[in-house]
Amino acid sequence: xxxxxxxxxxxxxxxxxxxxxxxxxxxxxxxxxxxxxxxxxxxxxxxxxxxxxxxxxxxxxxxxxxxxxxxxxxxxxxxxxxxxxxxxxxxxxxxxxxxxxxxxxxxxxxxxxxxxxxxxxxxxxxxxxxxxxxxxxxxxxxxxxxxxxxxxxxxxxxxxxxxxxxxxxxxxxxxxxxxxxxxxxxxxxxxxxxxxxxxxxxxxxxxxxxxxxxxxxxxxxxxxxxxxxxxxxxxxxxxxxx
Numbered sequence: 001x002x003x004x005x006x007x008x009x010x011x012x013x014x015x016x017x018x019x020x021x022x023x024x025x026x027x028x029x030x031x032x033x034x035x036x037x038x039x040x041x042x043x044x045x046x047x048x049x050x051x052x053x054x055x056x057x058x059x060x061x062x063x064x065x066x067x068x069x070x071x072x073x074x075x076x077x078x079x080x081x082x083x084x085x086x087x088x089x090x091x092x093x094x095x096x097x098x099x100x101x102x103x104x105x106x107x108x109x110x111x112x113x114x115x116x117x118x119x120x121x122x123x124x125x126x127x128x129x130x131x132x133x134x135x136x137x138x139x140x141x142x143x144x145x146x147x148x149x150x151x152x153x154x155x156x157x158x159x160x161x162x163x164x165x166x167x168x169x170x171x172x173x174x175x176x177x178x179x180x181x182x183x184x185x186x187x188x189x190x191x192x193x194x195x196x197x198x199x200x201x202x203x204x205x206x207x208x209x210x211x212x213x214x215x216x217x218x219x220x221x222x223x224x225x226x227x228x229x230x231x232x233x234x235x236x237x238x239x240x241x242x
Contacts, residue, residue: 005072009126009134013061016130022051023058030062038085047095056099061129063092070122070134073141079122080115082108089114101125169203172227175234176200184237188230195226 003011018024029046033039043063050056067081081096081103083089089105089112096103096114101121103114116122119138126135176196179185185193198213207227211218218226 005134005137006069009070009131010065010068012131012134013065013129016061018058020052020054023054026050026055026058027062030059030066033062033066035067035082036084038088040085040087040091043088044091044095057129060096060099060125064129067092073119073122073138074144077117077119077122077138078115079125080113083112083114084110086112088112099128165206169199172231173200173203175231178238179230179234182237184234187237188233192226192230192233195223196230199227 018027026046026049029042029049033042047059050059063081067083068079069082070079071077081089081092083092093103093105093114101116101124102118103116103121106113106115116125119142123135123138126132126138176185176199179188179196180200185196188196194214195210195218198210202210202213205213206220207223208220211220211223214223
């Protein structure tokens with residue numbers, strides 16, 4: 001079975017060496033934490049006894065391994081702490097805010113949750129607790145998401161442009177076909193007739209490529225002007241028949 005991202009992060013945190021005595025004290029004080037028992041007072045008293053910045057890192061590192069989880073950042077950005085007791089959650093919410101991290105409270109299936117969906121906050125927390133490799137995974141996932149979104153936007157833009165072009169071609173070819181069917185095509189000026197016939201014979205070509213078939217060649221804007229003129233004459237002829 002593939003190791004979950006959450007388990008991967010916890011393994012990274014648990015593998016970190018603790019060197020300072022005060023930090024070892026913090027770790028030992030939290031060693032017997034059990035998420036099935038109300039440890040709100042122990043959590044608060046241990047936090048208040050932290051003597052250095054590294055103690056704070058060790059404190060949050062240990063709390064995360066017991067109460068925390070994080071989703072695979074390639075799927076979504078979500079980190080949380082889950083508690084069986086409301087005062088545990090409220091205590092940790094106060095302490096984590098004091099440490100500079102903005103988590104939000106919630107309740108889910110009789111559990112009390114602190115969660116964050118901001119990728120930047122998740123990155124900062126992972127770096128702070130020592131899970132730098134996991135933080136890089138979150139950063140890389142953002143690059144992947146941005147690339148996918150960029151590709152999707154380009155595809156959607158291209159699709160919209162193609163659809164727009166197809167609608168324009170259909171508009172012109174229907175008008176030209178009506179002129180042919182009603183034998184009014186010969187009433188067009190020579191340059192417009194040539195353009196009309198080439199348009200319906202080459203309905204897959206762009207205006208620029210269509211212009212290259214003219215003798216002499218005609219610019220893209222020139223072809224568009226001619227097609228608009230043909231459309232106008234076709235509409236006028238239809239109105240005269242009404």
